[in-house]
Amino acid sequence: MGWEDELFALFDDLEDQATALYAAERDVEVADRSRAEYQQVTLAGRLMATVGSTATVSVAGVGPVAGVVERVAAGWLLVAAGDHDWVINQDAVTTVEGASVRAVPAVAWSPLTRLGLASALRRISEAGEACLLHLRDGSRHEGHLRRVGADFCELTTGEERRTVLVTFAALAAAQSRA
Incomplete structure (x- = not known):
């Protein structure tokens, strides 16, 4: 495997990590919004x-x-x-x-x-x-x-x-x- 393949593998890995972090942050935000909205339910x-x-x-x-x-x-x-x-x-x-x-x-x-x-x-x-x-x-x-x-x-x-x-x-x- 050449240095170019290793570099692309590194970029793919970094992109996967960024996607996972974004998804985790979004899940927390959605949960917070859900709790905030539910307080309006009578x-x-x-x-x-x-x-x-x-x-x-x-x-x-x-x-x-x-x-x-x-x-x-x-x-x-x-x-x-x-x-x-x-x-x-x-x-x-x-x-x-x-x-x-x-x-x-x-x-x-x-x-x-x-x-x-x-x-x-x-x-x-x-x-x-x-x-x-x-x-x-x-x-x-x-x-x-x-x-x-x-x-x-x-x-x-x-x-x-x-x-x-x-x-x-x-x-x-x-x-x-x-």
Whole structure:
């Protein structure tokens, strides 16, 4: 092997080393960018990608609710669990099992997803159906939603038609009784 062949072999070796170093640096950069981008992912984004799938959502004061995630919106989600629908305050969610590995960014959501928890509770109120309100402290109130304010709902309970005001901050979930 002549000196020219040795020189070309040296250049090939140096080029291979440079390519390997570039690939290693790129892998580190991609990993850093992935971590930086993932910090922008929200729970709602992951739940939005789970719509139509079965998941188990643990809710403060309630426990696990297993069912199909039907809808996700601003601050709440709808889970169909057997004969009951659950409107769950997202702030009361503690864990989710079975969520999609993907996420849907908020810019890709329908404008209807901007409707807040009050809108979901108003639909229950307008339907006139009985519901069970689960509070984060574990207590429950059964009755009919009468009216829904900006940050609370008004529930009429029992035969004595007692009125209970429940703040959204205390509300974990509303369960249909139909």
